[in-house]
Amino acid sequence: MASVNSIYGLFPGPDSADRGVRALRAAGVAQEKILVMASEPFEEYSFTQAEHKTLMPWLAVAGGIAGGTCGYLLARLTQVAYPIAVGNMPRVSPFPTAIVTYELTMFGAVITTVITLIITARLLRKRPAPYDEAVSHGKILIGVVDPAENSRDAVESSLRQAGAEQIKSTS
Amino acid sequence: MPQQATHQWGMVIDLDRCTGCEACVVACHAENNISTVGEDQAARGRAKHWIRVERYFEGEFPDVKTKFMPVLCQQCDAAPCEPVCPTFASYHTIEGLNGQVYNRCIGTRYCANACPYNVRFFNWYNPQWDKPLNLQLNPDVSLREVGVMEKCTFCVQRIKAGEIQAEAEKRAVKDGEIQPACVQSCPTKAMVFGDLSDPDSEVSRLARGNRGTKLLGELGTMPKVTYLQKDSWHGSENA
Amino acid sequence: MAAKTPEQITEDLLRPLGNASGKYWTALAFFAGVVVSALCAFAWQVYAGIGVAGIRRPVFWGFYITNFVFWIGLSHAGTLISAILRLANATWRRPVTRCAEVITVFALSIGATFPIIHLGRPWLAFWLFPYPSERGIWPNIRSPLLWDFFAINTYLLGSVTFLVLPMIPDMALIRDRATGLRKKIYGIVALGWRGTPKQWHRLESAMQIMAVAVIPVAVSVHSIVSWDFAMAPVPAWHSTIFAPYFVCGAIFSGIAALIIAMALLRKFLHLEEYLLRMHFENLGKLLLVMSLLWFYFVFAERLTVWYGNDPSEMTVFWVTQTGSFSPLFWLMVVCNFVIPFPILAIKKLRTIAGCVIASIGVVIGMWLERYLIIVPSLSHKYLPYSFGSYRPTWVEITITCGTFAAMALLYMLFAKTVPIISIWELKSGPQTQSDHATALQPVPHAEGAD
Numbered sequence: 124m125a126s127v128n129s130i131y132g133l134f135p136g137p138d139s140a141d142r143g144v145r146a147l148r149a150a151g152v153a154q155e156k157i158l159v160m161a162s163e164p165f166e167e168y169s170f171t172q173a174e175h176k177t178l179m180p181w182l183a184v185a186g187g188i189a190g191g192t193c194g195y196l197l198a199r200l201t202q203v204a205y206p207i208a209v210g211n212m213p214r215v216s217p218f219p220t221a222i223v224t225y226e227l228t229m230f231g232a233v234i235t236t237v238i239t240l241i242i243t244a245r246l247l248r249k250r251p252a253p254y255d256e257a258v259s260h261g262k263i264l265i266g267v268v269d270p271a272e273n274s275r276d277a278v279e280s281s282l283r284q285a286g287a288e289q290i291k292s293t294s
Numbered sequence: 295m296p297q298q299a300t301h302q303w304g305m306v307i308d309l310d311r312c313t314g315c316e317a318c319v320v321a322c323h324a325e326n327n328i329s330t331v332g333e334d335q336a337a338r339g340r341a342k343h344w345i346r347v348e349r350y351f352e353g354e355f356p357d358v359k360t361k362f363m364p365v366l367c368q369q370c371d372a373a374p375c376e377p378v379c380p381t382f383a384s385y386h387t388i389e390g391l392n393g394q395v396y397n398r399c400i401g402t403r404y405c406a407n408a409c410p411y412n413v414r415f416f417n418w419y420n421p422q423w424d425k426p427l428n429l430q431l432n433p434d435v436s437l438r439e440v441g442v443m444e445k446c447t448f449c450v451q452r453i454k455a456g457e458i459q460a461e462a463e464k465r466a467v468k469d470g471e472i473q474p475a476c477v478q479s480c481p482t483k484a485m486v487f488g489d490l491s492d493p494d495s496e497v498s499r500l501a502r503g504n505r506g507t508k509l510l511g512e513l514g515t516m517p518k519v520t521y522l523q524k525d526s527w528h529g530s531e532n533a
Numbered sequence: 534m535a536a537k538t539p540e541q542i543t544e545d546l547l548r549p550l551g552n553a554s555g556k557y558w559t560a561l562a563f564f565a566g567v568v569v570s571a572l573c574a575f576a577w578q579v580y581a582g583i584g585v586a587g588i589r590r591p592v593f594w595g596f597y598i599t600n601f602v603f604w605i606g607l608s609h610a611g612t613l614i615s616a617i618l619r620l621a622n623a624t625w626r627r628p629v630t631r632c633a634e635v636i637t638v639f640a641l642s643i644g645a646t647f648p649i650i651h652l653g654r655p656w657l658a659f660w661l662f663p664y665p666s667e668r669g670i671w672p673n674i675r676s677p678l679l680w681d682f683f684a685i686n687t688y689l690l691g692s693v694t695f696l697v698l699p700m701i702p703d704m705a706l707i708r709d710r711a712t713g714l715r716k717k718i719y720g721i722v723a724l725g726w727r728g729t730p731k732q733w734h735r736l737e738s739a740m741q742i743m744a745v746a747v748i749p750v751a752v753s754v755h756s757i758v759s760w761d762f763a764m765a766p767v768p769a770w771h772s773t774i775f776a777p778y779f780v781c782g783a784i785f786s787g788i789a790a791l792i793i794a795m796a797l798l799r800k801f802l803h804l805e806e807y808l809l810r811m812h813f814e815n816l817g818k819l820l821l822v823m824s825l826l827w828f829y830f831v832f833a834e835r836l837t838v839w840y841g842n843d844p845s846e847m848t849v850f851w852v853t854q855t856g857s858f859s860p861l862f863w864l865m866v867v868c869n870f871v872i873p874f875p876i877l878a879i880k881k882l883r884t885i886a887g888c889v890i891a892s893i894g895v896v897i898g899m900w901l902e903r904y905l906i907i908v909p910s911l912s913h914k915y916l917p918y919s920f921g922s923y924r925p926t927w928v929e930i931t932i933t934c935g936t937f938a939a940m941a942l943l944y945m946l947f948a949k950t951v952p953i954i955s956i957w958e959l960k961s962g963p964q965t966q967s968d969h970a971t972a973l974q975p976v977p978h979a980e981g982a983d
Contacts, residue, residue: 162706163539163961164733171730179738183746194683197663201671208386209376211516212675216377219674222757226683229750233691236742240698244735246724254727259709261540339589339921348918365916374766377675380682381660398670400660401583401653402678403593407911408765412591412919416653418584440582441653510915513766 131266132287139286190231314362318476329421368517449474571935604644610787611637868898
């Protein structure tokens with residue numbers, strides 16, 4: 124499916140996948156070049172522990188602050204710009220302003236989270252990425268992206284020794 | 295452009311003079327282009343009487359006393375109908391009136407629920423006037439379409455006309471010069487209309503008197519209609 | 534029953550998709566018919582004038598606002614189950630989350646149509662949106678209806694996000710097994726999901742944030758809906774208890790709706806091995822707690838009114854307690870408390886069927902509760918000369934029936950296009966045990982030489 128240079132093995136389960144990743148690291152493959160794909164998060168296993176850090180919560184807070192500011196400005200500026208007297212209430216009524224500010228804070232936080240997810244998870248990407256449909260059938264894909272030409276055989280044997288059922292390569 | 299408020303309109307209704315004749319109701323319909331809704335719709339509670347005369351009976355036959363109370367929009371200074379309108383169709387004018395802007399109304403009917411006096415009326419259908427009654431419509435008052443809320447305006451068209459006339463003649467509005475249709479039609483002169491910000495106007499003097507009460511004043515609506523009665527109504531919540 | 538492999542789980546949960554029996558199409562056509570007649574009733578109302586509905590002076594709000602509050606309330610199912618249980622790490626939630634989230638999105642969408650349906654001039658509903666209009670005016674943010682606008686939109690965004698994000702890996706699952714047009718469509722919805730650890734981590738982070746964010750939003754939404762009533766000086770509306778009372782009632786009706794939906798799914802999609810008695814029992818216990826909480830709020834409110842002895846409030850009190858609304862009031866108490874309490878409290882009765890019976894009672898009771906909050910108070914405001922009674926017309930009844938049919942219709946369509954149980958979440962959680970099911974035991978991932 125991809126026109127990316129890679130070689131990968133399909134493993135039947137998380138334990139063998141773990142062994143596969145460790146074999147690749149032992150063979151000297153850099154962490155950023157190791158491909159892992161699975162149909163479940165497998166959070167208890169070490170082969171999924173890469174790239175855990177994320178700024179997403181902070182970005183959500185920032186988005187919330189931005190949203191809240193917009194809400195406050197909307198409430199305040201519209202009430203000041205077009206003042207209309209109602210019910211003996213002040214021109215900028217505090218409770219309604221607070222409510223609108225709060226709602227738009229949450230709105231901002233949610234939108235920011237969605238956008239951050241789409242961008243950092245590289246969803247909606249245009250470039251083709253390595254993938255194999257066997258992943259959806261329960262197989263775990265462990266491989267190397269852009270392997271050096273002379274290391275292809277070494278990679279293949281490491282993966283097979285770790286328990287890969289199939290080795291495929293794409294270029 | 296901010297204007298200086300020149301008047302604060304208010305009304306006094308003398309319950310000891312009201313005979314319940316309902317001339318005010320008829321005059322209001324005529325002046326303000328209020329359509330009748332027909333017998334069927336009236337039975338379903340759709341009638342629009344911007345001013346209505348409430349009748350309450352006291353005592354048992356044969357010692358029955360009847361009390362009449364004309365109820366119209368109280369033009370409250372702290373009107374509960376105003377903050378709840380999402381489109382500012384109900385708002386407070388600088389002359390102290392509760393303005394109803396028909397063009398802004400989208401018909402949520404929140405204001406009518408919030409009004410403790412039930413003085414707001416809704417156009418459930420497009421109003422109809424059978425010929426030749428359509429010829430009787432007042433050109434100074436706009437017609438309201440379906441889905442729009444309406445209520446007593448203290449005949450704001452007469453107020454505006456009086457103010458414009460006085461300004462053209464380079465004088466102040468005289469006390470008693472502007473009269474809404476109901477005030478004008480009352481045969482016992484039970485209703486008085488005028489400027490509450492002028493301490494010498496008749497309405498101010500009567501409102502200050504010791505017979506004056508406000509309807510549902512305890513709700514904090516600050517109504518501008520003062521009811522005069524010598525004895526408070528025995529055993530009722532009204533004053 | 535043998536334990537299931539992950540592959541078997543996937544097969545089971547994908548099997549309902551795309552397969553529709555004759556009974557399904559018949560039911561779908563029936564519900565579609567009811568929805569179409571509701572749309573026709575609304576079109577008639579717009580054409581002829583809102584007078585075709587039964588609302589009148591002084592009961593200016595009737596069935597439509599009842600439905601509005603009811604459906605927004607029902608939408609609190611998903612939030613409770615998904616967000617709170619997710620934050621509490623309750624693993625039994627996993628088969629249940631998507632069913633709940635779907636209820637939220639559809640109920641909210643249905644509820645959000647009513648502020649438009651009940652307008653006198655619905656073609657001008659867009660004036661609620663804050664934009665610099667040529668009329669030189671912005672909306673009045675002092676109005677609780679404007680707070681509704683912001684709150685419901687925020688909640689809609691939040692709950693759609695909450696539903697759609699965890700759907701992405703399952704959409705990828707289907708994309709890989711489909712061909713042709715189906716593959717293309719599911720491929721678009723799956724957004725290029727590949728299942729790398731980075732994507733999984735980001736998704737988890739996003740879901741954690743969403744779980745934290747959507748709970749206060751849900752609480753605020755129904756508080757704001759309650760303030761549509763509490764901000765008006767109407768007897769028995771102007772009460773400080775309304776916000777928590779409504780939130781409690783919302784969660785109450787939401788859990789009941791979820792139990793009913795799960796029972797129907799279990800039966801019609803043959804998910805007996807996934808939606809276990811244990812799930813119904815746990816939800817049933819939550820429903821019991823909410824029933825007690827609901828009763829507590831009603832008791833506290835009525836006690837305060839009774840001691841307050843305000844004449845206008847006491848008029849409304851007596852008219853619901855012993856007067857013309859009392860049959861509906863006591864029916865509501867029976868449906869919301871008297872029936873559910875023993876069924877849900879006694880373990881022997883807390884079967885799936887028992888939970889469903891209790892839930893149906895609660896759904897009816899909560900609809901009545903909304904009606905009884907609105908109509909008796911509006912019928913009896915301060916001036917007795919203006920008291921009035923309300924009777925709905927065929928237009929309102931048709932539209933009400935249309936909403937229930939719309940919910941069923943949307944749910945049925947969803948269940949056939951998206952797996953109603955979140956496959957990856959089910960597989961990835963520690964498998965749940967129960968006294969009945971042997972199905973979801975800890976599944977050894979099918980390994981050869983491990």
